[in-house]
Amino acid sequence: MNHQSYEFLTERARESEAEADAATLDNVRERHLTAAATWRGLADQARRVAEERAKVEREKAAAREAEANLPR
Numbered sequence: 001m002n003h004q005s006y007e008f009l010t011e012r013a014r015e016s017e018a019e020a021d022a023a024t025l026d027n028v029r030e031r032h033l034t035a036a037a038t039w040r041g042l043a044d045q046a047r048r049v050a051e052e053r054a055k056v057e058r059e060k061a062a063a064r065e066a067e068a069n070l071p072r
Contacts, residue, residue: 005046013039 013036020032 006043006050009039009043009046013037013043 016032016036016039020029020036023029023032
């Protein structure tokens with residue numbers, strides 16, 4: 001998994017949530033909560049993409065191994 005991207009996006013979400021907690025104006029709080037939700041969505045998507053890439057790579061490696069073990 002590309003932890004750097006996932007971690008970066010998750011950290012941005014946490015920062016936006018903290019800014020929302022500190023906000024005194026409703027519109028500012030809502031803006032930060034919206035940003036946090038967007039960052040979380042991007043982090044989740046990055047995690048899913050990384051997991052799918054890892055799955056495809058495992059499947060390719062298994063196929064290469066199976067092919068290498070075929071009698072010649």
